[in-house]
Amino acid sequence: MTKIxxxxxxxxxxxxxxxxxxxxxxxETGIGFFDHMLEAFAKHSGIYIYLTCKGDIEVDAxxxxxxCAIVLGQALHNEIFPVSNIQRFSDATIVMDExxxxxxxDISNRPYLVFDMAIDGFVGELPTELVEEFxxxxxxxxxxxxxxxxxxxxxxxxxxxxxxKSFAISLKKALTVTKQAGIPSTKGIV
Numbered sequence: 001m002t003k004i005x006x007x008x009x010x011x012x013x014x015x016x017x018x019x020x021x022x023x024x025x026x027x028e029t030g031i032g033f034f035d036h037m038l039e040a041f042a043k044h045s046g047i048y049i050y051l052t053c054k055g056d057i058e059v060d061a062x063x064x065x066x067x068c069a070i071v072l073g074q075a076l077h078n079e080i081f082p083v084s085n086i087q088r089f090s091d092a093t094i095v096m097d098e099x100x101x102x103x104x105x106d107i108s109n110r111p112y113l114v115f116d117m118a119i120d121g122f123v124g125e126l127p128t129e130l131v132e133e134f135x136x137x138x139x140x141x142x143x144x145x146x147x148x149x150x151x152x153x154x155x156x157x158x159x160x161x162x163x164x165k166s167f168a169i170s171l172k173k174a175l176t177v178t179k180q181a182g183i184p185s186t187k188g189i190v
Contacts (some may be wrong), residue, residue: 002078006071010063011055017075019175021048029053029068031061032123033157037164038068044168047076055124065130066137073141080142080175081190083107088184090173094166099153101162103170106145109190113139114147117163123156131160135167 002016027049028033038094042049055064080086090105101117115132122128126132139146148167153159183190 002075004071004078005037006076008063008067010059011053011067013051013053013055013067015052015068015071015073016048016076017072017079018048019076019079020045020046025049025051029064030055030057031064031125033067033126033160034061037160038072041164041168044165045172046139055077057141058085061126061130063132065126065134065154069134069137072136072143076138076142080107081109082183083109083185083190084183085177085181086184086190087174087178089174090170090176092166092169092173093151094162094169096153096158096162096165097155099155099158099162100151101153101159101166102149102151103163103166104147105167105170105174107174107190108145109143110145111143112145113124113142114149116148117150117159119150119153119156119159121156126160128156128160131163135163144162 003016006013008142026036053064053068113136119128133145150159
């Protein structure tokens with residue numbers, strides 16, 4: 001179990017996270033749709049997440065979304081690294097009704113994000129451009145390489161949810177324990 005707290009002038013966050021705990025996650029950020037996406041991520045990745053955030057959402061959702069991603073990324077990095085006996089590479093394509101998204105992950109200790117989603121506007125109180133901001137901060141702080149591509153879709157809710165779920169399932173697969181002992185790299189280090 002990893003616990004991280006982050007307090008700035010814009011947000012006050014407490015996060016507890018465990019990659020192999022089946023307890024019911026609890027997420028409260030003050031942004032309903034964002035909570036829903038993080039709950040979907042927790043459920044489908046099999047990762048226990050306790051996350052509370054008091055943010056300056058009266059200004060907008062940006063600080064809350066980005067800072068939650070920073071904390072989640074740091075907690076996930078602490079839980080995953082050093083890497084040993086895991087699949088490391090994975091992908092997942094998920095559909096949600098008419099929407100389809102693909103995520104490809106390398107648990108590499110080299111942060112890099114490719115993100116392709118072409119929608120704008122809001123879903124609930126969440127500006128859609130913050131989805132990319134979330135994943136950029138998450139991937140950077142996790143120190144993984146990740147490509148996220150929305151393949152198709154019309155409904156913004158479905159598109160974003162298919163992205164979060166494809167990321168969750170791809171991460172779950174990448175963290176699968178393998179029979180191959182040691183570090184999954186020809187370099188001898190990840």
